Amino acid sequence: MSNVLIGIIGVILFIGLALAGALFLGPRFQEATLNSKAAAIAQSNAQIANAAGLYRVQEGMDWASTNPVGLAPSYLKSVPPVTTSRQYTYGFRALDGNLAVSSTVLPGYSSTGWPTDDAEGRSLCAAIARQSGQTVNADGTPPDSTSPQGSTGCVRIIGSGWGNIQGLYVAYTRI
Numbered sequence: 001m002s003n004v005l006i007g008i009i010g011v012i013l014f015i016g017l018a019l020a021g022a023l024f025l026g027p028r029f030q031e032a033t034l035n036s037k038a039a040a041i042a043q044s045n046a047q048i049a050n051a052a053g054l055y056r057v058q059e060g061m062d063w064a065s066t067n068p069v070g071l072a073p074s075y076l077k078s079v080p081p082v083t084t085s086r087q088y089t090y091g092f093r094a095l096d097g098n099l100a101v102s103s104t105v106l107p108g109y110s111s112t113g114w115p116t117d118d119a120e121g122r123s124l125c126a127a128i129a130r131q132s133g134q135t136v137n138a139d140g141t142p143p144d145s146t147s148p149q150g151s152t153g154c155v156r157i158i159g160s161g162w163g164n165i166q167g168l169y170v171a172y173t174r175i
Helices: 002-059 119-131
Strands: 091-093 109-114 152-157 169-174
Touching (some): 109 119, 119 152, 119 169
C-alpha cells in the first residue's frame, strides 16, 4: 500500500514540476523562438545583399531589379524562403545618397516587410532592431523612421520614407 502512495505522490510532484516549468520558462522559450526567426530573416537579407554586391563586383554594374530571384543560382544558391505567413517577399529598395527613393540607384538595400497590423511581424521587427543595436520604443515596438538607420536593422516606415511602403515594418541590410 505504501508503494502505491509513494507512486501517487511522485506522479503529483512530477506534474507539479512540469507545470511550474511551463509557467516560468514558457515565455523564455517563446522569446528564443522569436529571436531565432529574427536572426534568420536578418541573415537572409544579408545573403541577398552579399549576392547583389558580388554581382556588382563581377558584372561592373548594380543589380537592376527589385527581385532577387534572378541572382540565383549564379550569385545566390536560392532565394531564402518566406518565414511568416504575412511577410512580404525579399526585395530591393533603391535609395539615393539622401536615403530618398530613387529610380537611378539600384539597389541600395535588401529588405523584407510586414504590414503594421501583423503582430508577429511587429515582434520580429522589434527583435531584429534589438539585435542590430537599435533602440526600440518604450512599448516594445520597432523604431519609427523615414529611412534606414545604419547598415542593418528594422523600422516602421513613416512619412515619405521608401515610397509606397509607408507604414510597413521593414527589415533591411545595406548592399
